[in-house]
Amino acid sequence: xxxxxxxxxxxxxxxxxxxxxxxxxxxxxxxxxxxxxxxxxxxxxxxxxxxxxxxxxxxxxxxxxxxxxxxxxxxxxxxxxxxxxxxxxxxxxxxxxxxxxxxxxxxxxxxxxxxxxxxxxxxxxxxxxxxxxxxxxxxxxxxxxxxxxxxxxxxxxxxxxxxxxxxxxxxxxxxxxxxxxxxxxxxxxxxxxxxxxxxxxxxxxxxxxxxxxxxxxxxxxxxxxxxxxxxxxxxxxxxxxxxxxxxxxxxxxxxxxxxxxxxxxxxxxxxxxxxxxxxxxxxxxxxxxxxxxxxxxxxxxxxxxxxxxxxxxxxxxxxxxxxxxxxxxxxxxxxxxxxxxxxxxxxxxxxxxxxxxxxxxxxxxxxxxxxxxxxxxxxxxxxxxxxxxxxxxxxxxxxxxxxxxxxxxxxxxxxxxxxxxxxxxxxxxxxxxxxxxxxxxxxxxxxxxxxxxxxxxxxxxxxxxxxxxxxxxxxxxxxxxxxxxxxxxxxxxxxxxxxxxxxxxxxxxxxxxxxxxxxxxxxxxxxxxxxxxxxxxxxxxxxxxxxxxxxxxxxxxxxxxxxxxxxxxxxxxxxxxxxxxxxxxxxxxxxxxxxxxxxxxxxxxxx
Amino acid sequence: xxxxxxxxxxxxxxxxxxxxxxxxxxxxxxxxxxxxxxxxxxxxxxxxxxxxxxxxxxxxxxxxxxxxxxxxxxxxxxxxxxxxxxxxxxxxxxxxxxxxxxxxxxxxxxxxxxxxxxxxxxxxxxxxxxxxxxxxxxxxxxxxxxxxxxxxxxxxxxxxxxxxxxxxxxxxxxxxxxxxxxxxxxxxxxxxxxxxxxxxxxxxxxxxxxxxxxxxxxxxxxxxxxxxxxxxxxxxxxxxxxxxxxxxxxxxxxxxxxxxxxxxxxxxxxxxxxxxxxxxxxxxxxx
Numbered sequence: 063x064x065x066x067x068x069x070x071x072x073x074x075x076x077x078x079x080x081x082x083x084x085x086x087x088x089x090x091x092x093x094x095x096x097x098x099x100x101x102x103x104x105x106x107x108x109x110x111x112x113x114x115x116x117x118x119x120x121x122x123x124x125x126x127x128x129x130x131x132x133x134x135x136x137x138x139x140x141x142x143x144x145x146x147x148x149x150x151x152x153x154x155x156x157x158x159x160x161x162x163x164x165x166x167x168x169x170x171x172x173x174x175x176x177x178x179x180x181x182x183x184x185x186x187x188x189x190x191x192x193x194x195x196x197x198x199x200x201x202x203x204x205x206x207x208x209x210x211x212x213x214x215x216x217x218x219x220x221x222x223x224x225x226x227x228x229x230x231x232x233x234x235x236x237x238x239x240x241x242x243x244x245x246x247x248x249x250x251x252x253x254x255x256x257x258x259x260x261x262x263x264x265x266x267x268x269x270x271x272x273x274x275x276x277x278x279x280x281x282x283x284x285x286x287x288x289x290x291x292x293x294x295x296x297x298x299x300x301x302x303x304x305x306x307x308x309x310x311x312x313x314x315x316x317x318x319x320x321x322x323x324x325x326x327x328x329x330x331x332x333x334x335x336x337x338x339x340x341x342x343x344x345x346x347x348x349x350x351x352x353x354x355x356x357x358x359x360x361x362x363x364x365x366x367x368x369x370x371x372x373x374x375x376x377x378x379x380x381x382x383x384x385x386x387x388x389x390x391x392x393x394x395x396x397x398x399x400x401x402x403x404x405x406x407x408x409x410x411x412x413x414x415x416x417x418x419x420x421x422x423x424x425x426x427x428x429x430x431x432x433x434x435x436x437x438x439x440x441x442x443x444x445x446x447x448x449x450x451x452x453x454x455x456x457x458x459x460x461x462x463x464x465x466x467x468x469x470x471x472x473x474x475x476x477x478x479x480x481x482x483x484x485x486x487x488x489x490x491x492x493x494x495x496x497x498x499x500x501x502x503x504x505x506x507x508x509x510x511x512x513x514x515x516x517x518x519x520x521x522x523x524x525x526x527x528x529x530x531x532x533x534x535x536x537x538x539x540x541x542x543x544x545x546x547x548x549x550x551x552x553x554x555x556x557x558x559x560x561x562x563x564x565x566x567x568x569x570x571x572x573x574x575x576x577x578x579x580x581x582x583x584x585x586x587x588x589x590x591x592x593x594x595x596x597x598x599x600x601x602x603x604x605x606x607x608x609x610x611x612x613x614x615x616x617x618x619x620x621x622x623x624x625x626x627x628x629x630x631x632x633x634x635x636x637x638x639x640x641x642x643x644x645x646x647x648x649x650x651x652x653x654x655x656x657x658x659x660x661x662x663x664x665x666x667x668x669x
Numbered sequence: 670x671x672x673x674x675x676x677x678x679x680x681x682x683x684x685x686x687x688x689x690x691x692x693x694x695x696x697x698x699x700x701x702x703x704x705x706x707x708x709x710x711x712x713x714x715x716x717x718x719x720x721x722x723x724x725x726x727x728x729x730x731x732x733x734x735x736x737x738x739x740x741x742x743x744x745x746x747x748x749x750x751x752x753x754x755x756x757x758x759x760x761x762x763x764x765x766x767x768x769x770x771x772x773x774x775x776x777x778x779x780x781x782x783x784x785x786x787x788x789x790x791x792x793x794x795x796x797x798x799x800x801x802x803x804x805x806x807x808x809x810x811x812x813x814x815x816x817x818x819x820x821x822x823x824x825x826x827x828x829x830x831x832x833x834x835x836x837x838x839x840x841x842x843x844x845x846x847x848x849x850x851x852x853x854x855x856x857x858x859x860x861x862x863x864x865x866x867x868x869x870x871x872x873x874x875x876x877x878x879x880x881x882x883x884x885x886x887x888x889x890x891x892x893x894x895x896x897x898x899x900x901x902x903x904x905x906x907x908x909x910x911x912x913x914x915x916x917x918x919x920x921x922x923x924x925x926x927x928x929x930x931x932x933x934x935x936x937x938x939x940x941x942x943x944x945x946x947x948x949x950x951x952x953x954x955x956x
Binding site: 209323324382441446447449455459620622626634635636637638639641644647652653655656657658663665667 | 737934
């Protein structure tokens with residue numbers, strides 16, 4: 063499994079917590095694995111998204127007025143300054159640095175740095191650079207930054223883009239709704255900071271060297287990953303467990319860095335994470351790294367919560383929520399799912415975000431439903447029960463303008479449209495494929511896809527090709543409509559009728575009209591007759607309508623499309639069924655209950 | 670002991686009878702809700718089997734489908750019900766006039782007398798109603814603003830434990846304030862019918878009475894609240910046991926539950942009048 067590492071990073075960083083700064087030197091070796099010559103290098107400087115109100119990230123987020131908080135204080139901006147770039151064995155490249163904005167031409171955006179090389183990197187060749195940089199750490203609101211003495215450093219170092227086979231760079235600006243994409247590589251990061259800080263990071267700890275000035279240098283290393291994040295806070299309460307995972311010859315170290323005020327969440331974090339790890343290890347392949355670190359940020363730094371990095375995830379817990387709301391478990395399971403769908407099967411989060419977010423969201427529901435009870439898995443309170451998958455279907459139905467799921471993240475109309483497509487529509491689509499192919503077949507596909515593309519960068523075409531291999535079915539028609547196209551799906555029972563035959567009054571002419579209001583998906587139709595008999599019919603022809611006519615001794619009772627609810631992608635559930643003589647009993651009982659509720663409220667007003 | 674005595678001696682036919690009037694008014698105002706909700710659900714669902722399939726889809730999904738499809742009708746109905754609740758709130762001032770009037774005058778609890786008492790008491794009671802709101806809204810607003818400010822500070826400090834305690838303390842204070850203001854409102858109305866003519870004086874007399882007899886009143890409220898609150902879980906247990914019950918018996922069960930709540934409230938009102946007039950032999954009228 064997996065391709066050769068393309069890049070090696072060795073970073074020496076010093077955190078200056080009082081000044082909220084970080085000074086670092088990075089030695090990077092990059093190999094050109096393509097057949098094209100690289101005349102320039104491009105780097106992501108993600109931290110510059112927080113440089114001011116006019117960056118592309120701030121503009122797209124609608125945060126141009128962000129600098130003034132509600133209480134009138136100034137928000138702290140941040141940014142990264144590249145102080146020096148030297149080619150090892152070559153010259154000083156600092157003066158060649160240019161900032162480019164390949165996506166939107168925003169001259170105020172400095173999240174992509176280009177360095178023309180005096181000597182190109184030939185195919186198969188490599189380049190080593192020494193980069194000195196400084197971070198001004200912003201106040202946390204989106205993933206990275208600091209709050210008081212809590213620090214979370216994500217997307218914090220100059221990170222080389224991906225050089226593509228056609229000789230161009232895949233190095234997009236930092237957008238409001240896009241995440242990240244990079245080559246696999248080896249990371250060795252040494253952080254020097256005051257000794258009282260508890261530190262968590264991607265990878266494994268290698269050493270901790272104390273210094274006479276009260277600081278300590280902690281070094282972490284990990285190979286076959288594509289990003290590195292770390293956190294430091296003196297108040298973290300650190301917990302560690304060794305977890306046996308089937309298929310591994312040694313246990314995985316699970317490290318939890320907990321806000322000490324979240325003691326009630328400790329077991330919830332551990333238990334849900336271990337469940338998710340064992341679930342995905344059994345269904346896909348065993349979790350391959352020796353360690354996973356969970357970071358539970360304090361409430362005011364929650365902007366860093368709910369995010370995935372290789373072998374490190376940030377979660378989130380709010381003590382005021384009742385235990386029956388499983389947000390803590392949901393976040394843990396979702397972010398751990400990204401260890402596979404992003405971390406290992408490293409699809410392009412910029413251009414095809416559905417491949418990691420949609421698949422992870424689908425697995426989140428699968429794991430939540432297995433961990434808790436289906437239809438209760440997200441909320442299980444005395445009067446309110448919500449399944450995790452139900453929430454995704456609600457998100458899908460909130461889409462007012464359907465866009466292509468498979469498009470660059472910054473092309474979506476809005477943040478809500480991005481998340482409702484990339485997370486919800488994609489997850490519900492996969493759930494619908496589960497109904498169509500069967501759970502076993504779909505899981506078999508995911509296992510093969512995951513093994514085939516572990517430590518690689520698959521795209522939608524690879525996903526579809528593997529699906530075709532495993533299912534032996536061409537599902538292009540489904541992807542064309544719901545992933546690469548803008549169709550909704552709405553199957554409906556238009557009408558049904560029964561009349562006695564003129565020539566044989568003991569028998570009935572039964573007629574059902576089914577219509578495809580939008581989209582196409584084969585569906586089973588359940589026809590119930592008044593004498594209790596049931597007939598199932600597979601409606602798979604592609605016409606906009608289908609008239610079913612048959613003669614029977616019994617008239618029709620009702621018709622239901624998709625009686626086993628295997629097509630959650632269907633936009634409208636109300637028109638999926640019809641009865642000849644609908645019994646008002648259920649409506650009336652519900653109206654009676656709601657009326658009683660109102661009557662009780664009126665009773666409360668009587669004073 | 671006076672409170673217990675007053676409460677226990679208020680379970681009587683007169684109390685039950687006036688509580689029936691209050692329940693009937695409630696039912697009358699609720700009819701629109703019953704009919705409107707029935708119409709709305711029928712229009713939204715048509716001849717679909719959505720509700721029959723709620724186990725399959727999940728109850729949350731079913732609700733979301735109904736809300737999505739019936740949104741326009743639901744908004745209109747919610748507006749109508751909100752308006753209805755407002756009118757009923759004012760009408761309840763009239764009802765309480767009838768109830769207190771019957772208890773204090775000691776006259777018949779027949780419908781005609783009830784209506785007459787309500788009519789006579791209404792102008793004074795409505796003034797008291799607004800006076801109480803005018804006094805207590807700023808008090809509640811101060812509490813709320815204080816809470817929000819403190820919550821903002823605690824949120825920025827990240828101290829969730831303190832945040833939780835703040836919520837508990839604020840909830841307790843709000844309940845106390847609400848209980849106190851309701852007691853003042855009740856006893857101000859009794860004072861008004863007992864002979865205090867001016868609104869503000871009635872209000873002050875109510876406050877004075879509540880302050881002087883805080884212990885007895887608290888006991889009285891506990892005696893009322895325990896069975897009153899028990900009715901809620903009891904009703905939901907009954908509701909869950911009646912899934913196979915036909916609609917009419919189900920509605921009857923609901924109405925009995927509603928009437929019981931009114932009965933307990935009128936028992937409390939009767940006990941309040943007994944408590945007042947047991948302290949003041951001159952004004953002793955009533956039952």
